[in-house]
Each structure stands twice: as C-alpha cells, then as structure tokens.
Amino acid sequence: MGKTITEKIFASHLRDKPSAENVVLDIDVVMCHEITTPIAINDLVERGMDRVFDRTKIKAVIDHVTPSKDSKTATQAKILRDWARRHEIVDFFDIGSNGVCHALFPEKGFIRPGYTVIMGDSHTCTHGAFGAFAAGIGTTDLEVGILKGVCSFRMPQTMKIEIIGLLPDGVFAKDVILYIIKELTVNGATDKVMEFCGPVVEQMSMEARMTLCNMAIEAGATCGVCMPDRVTAEYLWPFISDDYVSIDAVVEDFSKWHSDSDADYAAELVFDVSSLVPQVTYGYKPDEVKDVMAMEGTPVDQVYMGSCTNGRIEDLRVAAAVLKGKKLADSVRGILSPATPKIFSQANEEGLIRIFMDAGFCVTNPTCGACLGMSNGVLASGEVCASTTNRNFNGRMGKGGMVHLMSPASAAATAVEGVITDPRKMI
C-alpha cells in the first residue's frame, strides 16, 4: 500500500507513538504571533522553563494588532518582542517589517515541502500549499513546541479533493474553496487532511494554492495540502538555488513527497469547476454559501480587502482591475490592508495602490486587524461587511456585525456598487 504525502511527512518526523492513535512529531518550524504566544511565554517563565528548543526554527511576528491600539495590545507586543530579543530569535518581525503571518512567512521562504509546521493560529493550514504538514494548535501545544520542538497529533486520514475542469473568468480560488466548504460543511473534514489535486490546482499559483489551503480549517480539516511541483520550486528558487543545480532538480527532489498512486484515502471527491460562479457567504458559518446571483443587491457598509486568505499581490491585482477608473459607492467605506510590506511595496510599484486610493479606499499597513474584529476596521452593530477574509462568525468583525465572505473581485465589484455584485460583469 502506498502512502499519502501526509503519511510520508509523519513517517519522516516521527518522534514517538504514545498510543495506537497518537503520534508525536518533530517540528521544523514553530511560528509565533503576539496574541497566542505571550500567555505561553508568561506560563513558561512562571514555571522556570523559559527556554527555546532552537532559535533558528522559531519564527515570530507581531501581526494581529499592529501598531498596538491600546495598553493591552502594546503589552502583548512587548512580551513577544522582549522574549524574541532575550532568546535571540533569528527571524522576528516587528513594525516596519511585519505582516500577516501566513503571508509573511511563506514569502520569506520559511516553508518547504515535507516540513512540519505549527502555530497558535487556526489558519496555519495555509502552509500546506507548499506540500508541508501545517496545523493550527493551542497555547499549550505552542509552549511544548517552543520548549521541545515536538507536537502530538492523532494520525489524520486524508480526503483527496480533485479539482477538474476550467476555472471560468471572474471565478477564483476563493470561490472554489467556498464551494467546497459548502459541500463538505463546517465539520466535513474534521480530523482529516484535505489533499487538493487535479489540473486546476496544478495550474494555480502559490498565492491561489495558499487561498485554497487557508480555508481548509473552515471545513474542520487539520491541514490542507498541495503536491509540491514546478510552481512550488519556482516560488522557492531564490531561497534554495544554492542547494540545487537547476529547477528541474528541485522538481525531481520535491516529487519524493508526492502521494503514491495506490495511497489509501478516507474519501475521494471530484469537483468540476467549469460552471462554477462566484460564491458568497450569507450566514454566520463558512458553509452557508450561495451563488453571487442569489445575493446580489444586498447592501454593505464596508468592504475589507486583506488577510491571510486574500491579501496577496494577485488578489490586489484582480481587485484593482475591477476598481480602475471607478469610485466607491457613496454608502461604502473601503479598507485595503496589503498582507505584507513586500506586497504593499510591489502594489505601489505596479500602480495598484493609486487605483485603490483614487477609488476612495483607505490603505492601511499590513495587519490581521479587522478580520477578527480587533482593530483597523471593526464593525458597529447592524453593519455589513463584504470581506475577502475567511470567517463570518456572528460578531467576528465586531459585535452585531455581519460578514459576507467573497473573492477580491467580488469585493471590488461590491465596493463600486454599494451592494453585493457579480464581478463578472465588471471584468
């Protein structure tokens, strides 16, 4: 019997098997941010265990509320900053170089095929786009990760999700994953890895694959994963060119992680996206999804562009193409938070920032901020937001607020019209 990519990664990182169902893995990258890490740091200090297993394998960033909005968030940032300095964490990103963790760390080349990655953040599944096993964990797991470089998991089963057909114009990775979550429901993939494959995935950029894997958790999955291929190799080439003679050699090396053709899957699903239309959420769960046509005309107060789901350069290009030469509707306020300084800078050089500003958007620094209702665009009760983020829970972006998740193209079209709008008529 062959193995899935996840089984191969687990086998190569196995530290212990404390029961028939559980494994303890060695971890390659432990990522930290200022919301879930400070309380872990404080606890380790109180226990007299303020140590780190490897200062080069721990990556830290202040991203959720930055710059700090009040004394409490400033304290959280300070705890992380002081800790990073105290332990000489090599890769620590503070104001000026910080960005949304799941956009920033891939951009720095920290994630490689076959890696195990943990973070006290549920959207850590994003990094599976590189052919890694990447899982969100709680603070206790994070403490043990920081201290020992290990983490326990129940051996997950894999759900193979083959995406076939031809993605129509105006329909993007975000629409694909919203549709898949609708079909699977919010716990359809619990304790499973969602393995995305098929011609549509193979043709996707790393940015699009990250959007796909980012929302695997919204179906309950432990991780999303894509096979590392030439697209992965080209993305990572600047970081690994000293280790290989050519990109062909990288592609060949990466292929060792690919799931075997006779691997065993818990389920095998095929989605043909040829007739898929833009998707929008309507309720308070990410599986409450409708075709955009059924939602058209719904008024919104705010349009938010950014986050670890859709704040990358491709997303900004798509939105700017819709917005070019147009204005926000009078009733709408628009907020753009490019996910990293590099994306911000690139968007500036490409003239995208000018397009957003001319349309009437407020362009902010990279931060998670409004996505989880912490800063940078929190909703008032009764307000509605069209958002490129990943969660529409009741109160997520502000108590009493409503969030409609959609693609950057749909959000841009909605910004112009002031009501939820099918972007295909504006592309």
Add this chain to the structure above:
Amino acid sequence: MKTFGGPALFLDRSDINTDEIIPAKYLTENSKQALKPFILEDLKLPHFKSDIKNARVIVTRGNFGCGSSREHAVWVFEVNDINVVIAESFARIFRQNMFNCGMLAIELTREEIDLIFALVNDVTISVDLDKKRLTVWGKEEIYFDFTLNSFDRDLVIAGGWLAYADKNY
C-alpha cells in the same frame, strides 16, 4: 489531576464556535483568570439560561469549539471550574486543547446526547475515569460508557501536555 463532574449546563446547538465561547476582543488579556466573566458572552441560544456559576459540566451537540485555535476557549471553562465537555463531536484543536490542559472532552453518540438532553433540568453528571463511565442524574439515572484513548487519559492524569512532554521528551 483535576476534578470532574457536577451540575450540567446544556448548550443545545451544533457548531458553537470559539468566538461565541470567548470573543476575540478578550484575547488581549494575559491571564486566564481575567477571562472568567466573559464566558459564552456572544452565544445566542433561544431559552438559554446561563446558569454558569453552578455548572461543572457542559453538554452540547456536534462540532463544538470550531473556529479559532485560541486555548482561551478552554481556559474560560477551566477558570469557571468546568473541566468536562460532553458532545457529539469536537473541532480538533479545541479537543486537543482540552486534553492538553488535563481536561476531558468526551464524545457520545447523537442518540446518547439526546437521552441526556431529555433529562433537563437539574441534571448532575459524575465521571468515573477508571471505568470510563458517566452517570447522569436527572428525572432518572442513566449510565453511559465512553471511550478515551490511552494517550488522552495519560494527559489528563499528568495534568496536561506540558507536564507529560517535559517528562518524556
């Protein structure tokens, strides 16, 4: 090891998420105790009478604790002396966080959960870890055997994953 059992609080809905258990705006607190008053603040359930002060056990439906990875959703129960959650199923991270804190996330079948819900109100639940048995005292008395894998049990006995890992790795 923590103590388990006592009066039950019923949360009659599936997919109760971590934002409903403890909203993100309280994630700026740096102590577990500070979370105590905000338990289930954003949870909206019809006929939900929040008798949290007396509750020691939560009984709920499917996919409990979905959403964010925040362990605050477990701590807010812990500081309110609720160390057991009984559900049809859990979101993975929430379930792991429970055991990592030496607390119990017990899964029963939908039919078994229905039987417990039928006993409302004034239900008390006791937990026998050795026999892996719940005793539910309501209008009548019912027993349920539950499964608990040996590693999760070891975490509960060790008082959590940090103590276990420090000893073993």
